[in-house]
Amino acid sequence: MTDTVRHRPEALPKAVREDFPLLARRAGDLVAYLDNAATTQKPRVVLDAITDYYTGANSNVGRGYHRLGLASTERYEQARERVGRAIGAAHPEEVLFTAGTTSAVNLVADTAGPRVAGPGRQVVVTGMEHNSNLLPWRRLCDRTGATLTVVPAGPDGRVSAARFADALGPDTVLVAVSHVSNVLGTVNPVREMTAAARRVGALVLVDGAQAVPHRPVDVREIDADFYCFSGHKAYGPMGVGVLHGRRDRLAGLPPYQVGGGTVKGVAADQPVRYLDGPARWEAGTPHVAGAVGLAAALDYLRDLGRDAIRRHDRALVGHAVDVLTAVDRVHVVGDPVADPSGIVSFVVEGIHPYDVGAHLDRHGVAVRCGVHCASTFLDELGLLGTVRLSFGVYNTTAEIDLVGELLTGVKPGPWTTDHPDVRFL
Incomplete structure (x- = not known):
C-alpha cells in the first residue's frame, strides 16, 4: 500500500528522538507515540x-x-x-x-x-x-x-x-x-x-x-x-x-x-x-x-527552529493523509493539510474508533480515539468519534507507514458489536 504513496521527508533530523529519554529507550512495547495532542514526551533538557x-x-x-x-x-x-x-x-x-x-x-x-x-x-x-x-x-x-x-x-x-x-x-x-x-x-x-x-x-x-x-x-x-x-x-x-x-x-x-x-x-x-x-x-x-x-x-x-517544526508538521500531516486515504474504508475528517498543525483525525467505516485504537495499541502504536473532550463538535460533524494521530518533533513518516499497514488488518471488536445501530462514518 505504501509503495503508491509519495514519500515526504521530515524537516527535523531523526536524531531529535535521542533527546527524549522515554522514546530513546522505547518504554515497554511502545513502537510509535502518536498522541502528542494529549501530552508530549519530555526532552532531556527539560x-x-x-x-x-x-x-x-x-x-x-x-x-x-x-x-x-x-x-x-x-x-x-x-x-x-x-x-x-x-x-x-x-x-x-x-x-x-x-x-x-x-x-x-x-x-x-x-x-x-x-x-x-x-x-x-x-x-x-x-x-x-x-x-x-x-x-x-x-x-x-x-x-x-x-x-x-x-x-x-x-x-x-x-x-x-x-x-x-x-x-x-x-x-x-x-x-x-x-x-x-x-x-x-x-x-x-x-x-x-x-x-x-x-x-x-x-x-x-x-x-x-x-x-x-x-x-x-x-x-x-x-x-x-x-x-x-x-x-x-x-x-x-x-x-x-x-x-x-x-x-x-x-x-x-x-x-x-x-x-x-x-x-x-x-x-x-x-x-x-x-x-x-x-x-x-x-x-x-x-x-x-x-x-x-x-x-x-x-x-x-x-x-530546534520554529520554521523547521512547521515544515516537519507539513511533511507528516501530508504523508498521513496520503497513507490513510490509500487504505480501504478509511476516511480523513476535515482538511488537515490546509494549514497543518500536527493533527489528523480519521474514521474507519463500520468500526468503532475505540476498536481501531485498541488494535493499534496491541501493535505498540499510541493514538487517541473517541470524542477528545469535544463531544459537541463531534455531534456537529455527525460522528460518534474519531481516531486521532497527533505528531511531535520526534515522529517520522515510517511510523505513519506502520499505521497504514496496521489499518489494513483492523476488524470490528467489542465496541462495534455493542453499538450495532450506530454508523461510524
Whole structure:
C-alpha cells in the first residue's frame, strides 16, 4: 500500500528522538507515540532543568530572604521572562503561571467574566471548543443570566471569520475561541476574530493549547485580551500552564484564589490589600520547577527552529493523509493539510474508533480515539468519534507507514458489536 504513496521527508533530523529519554529507550512495547495532542514526551533538557532546580535552588519563592529563597525566586522570575519572550509578551508581568489551560480559562471566567456578563448580554464561543474552553463559559452564563452563543463550524470543520463576526453584536461582551482545534487541527483566524470582537467592544480569550507546540505565537500580533496554554502539550512538565493577559485587562481584576503570597497586608480591622502584578493571581506556593521546566521546553523549541517544526508538521500531516486515504474504508475528517498543525483525525467505516485504537495499541502504536473532550463538535460533524494521530518533533513518516499497514488488518471488536445501530462514518 505504501509503495503508491509519495514519500515526504521530515524537516527535523531523526536524531531529535535521542533527546527524549522515554522514546530513546522505547518504554515497554511502545513502537510509535502518536498522541502528542494529549501530552508530549519530555526532552532531556527539560528533565535536567527540573532536576537542577530541585538540587540547586529548591526553596519557596517570594517568602524567605535567605540566599536559597532568593535564588529560587530569581529562577522563577527568569522563567516568567523567558516564557514571555517566547510568546511575544510586551512585559513579563503579563505572564501568569497557572496549573494549565483549564485553570487559566477558569481564572478569566471567574474574575473578568462576572464583570461583563449578565442578563441581556452575550458570550460567544465556537462549536469546536474543547470542554475546558466551553464549560467555564456555560457555567458563567448559568450564574449570571447571560446568553451563550455557539458559532457552528461549516461542513469542513472550520469557522470562518465572516461567520464568526456575523454572530457578534452590541450585546456581545466576551468571546472565547481555540487557536487550533484539538480534534481536527483546524486553525482559526484568531487575528480576524479578535478584530471583530474589538469592533463590538468584547473581551477576547484565545485557547492556544494546540498552537504553541506547533507554530510561532505572538500575543501582541493576535491582540487578544487573554491567551493561554499548557506546558505539558509543549514538551514541558505537567501541572503548569500560562495565562497571558494584557496589563490594562489584568489591572483591577480580583484575585482568583486568595491566600499566602497574594497580599500586601492583613489586619483584623482593615480591608485586605492585595498585591499588584502576577502574585495577585498566584496564590500559595507555585509550581516553581514546572515554570523552570516550561521555560526550558520553549527554549528547546526555539533552538530546534520554529520554521523547521512547521515544515516537519507539513511533511507528516501530508504523508498521513496520503497513507490513510490509500487504505480501504478509511476516511480523513476535515482538511488537515490546509494549514497543518500536527493533527489528523480519521474514521474507519463500520468500526468503532475505540476498536481501531485498541488494535493499534496491541501493535505498540499510541493514538487517541473517541470524542477528545469535544463531544459537541463531534455531534456537529455527525460522528460518534474519531481516531486521532497527533505528531511531535520526534515522529517520522515510517511510523505513519506502520499505521497504514496496521489499518489494513483492523476488524470490528467489542465496541462495534455493542453499538450495532450506530454508523461510524
